[in-house]
Amino acid sequence: MMVTRQAATIELSQKERQILEKLDRGTHTPLHLKTRAHIILQATDGMNNKQISRQSHLNRNQVKKWRNRWAHSAEAIAQIETERPRALKEAIHSVLSDEQRSGKPRFFTDEQVAQIWTLSCQSPKDKDLPFSHWTHGKLARQAKEEGIVESISTRSVSRFLNAADLKPHQSNVWLNPKIDDPEQH
Known part of the structure; x- marks a missing residue:
């Protein structure tokens, strides 16, 4: 028996969509932000992870990662939009950015x-x-x-x-x- 999992459903407010579309179309937007914004926009348009990965030439796990990260952050983003609308763009950038890595520990004191x-x-x-x-x-x-x-x-x-x-x-x-x-x- 094959188990199919449903991809996280993503809904955007009008302001969130505007910010993501600006990132997606931006000529000076860093590529990683542009790609991730595009993934979220396609997900809200009803595409599944497989379709997004094919269309974007990305690994399906990458698509799943960014879609899930957005879904897990959606409530916090909505709260920021309500309470501090000027911080929304920064919050979206933060969600779509790489997490801080620990790096190699110092070898010399x-x-x-x-x-x-x-x-x-x-x-x-x-x-x-x-x-x-x-x-x-x-x-x-x-x-x-x-x-x-x-x-x-x-x-x-x-x-x-x-x-x-x-x-x-x-x-x-x-x-x-x-x-x-x-x-x-």
Whole structure:
């Protein structure tokens, strides 16, 4: 026995429809908002998810996701339209926008980043190293050797230094040591 599920029914107020149509037709509307507004408008015109997905060249699960999200938000949107009509457009944008993603957790602590900054401000000569200035690769190696981090890429060092606008490779150091000449005094 095949079970068919009914797609969420969507009804729009005149103002909601106007906002969605403007998004759908907008030449400067971001594509994701335009596509999602189009899905909602087609759903209110009686199309099922399969028809919308075919006509829009989208995966049926995408159509179902946005149709369901709108259906679950319909009551809140209607309430906003009644109580704060000026906030309706923003509420519709919010419903049709992607949810915030958590992203990858930070790998380096603020303390480790600060220690790398401190290291970059020190002269390699003060650490008895055989070079006159830091490169991102040399800083990465030195940070590992000093136990600041277990491992770090050159790119991560570069990001940290750029964030603090530090340029250790451009530090003002004399290429030739300045020698005081006692006869010039």
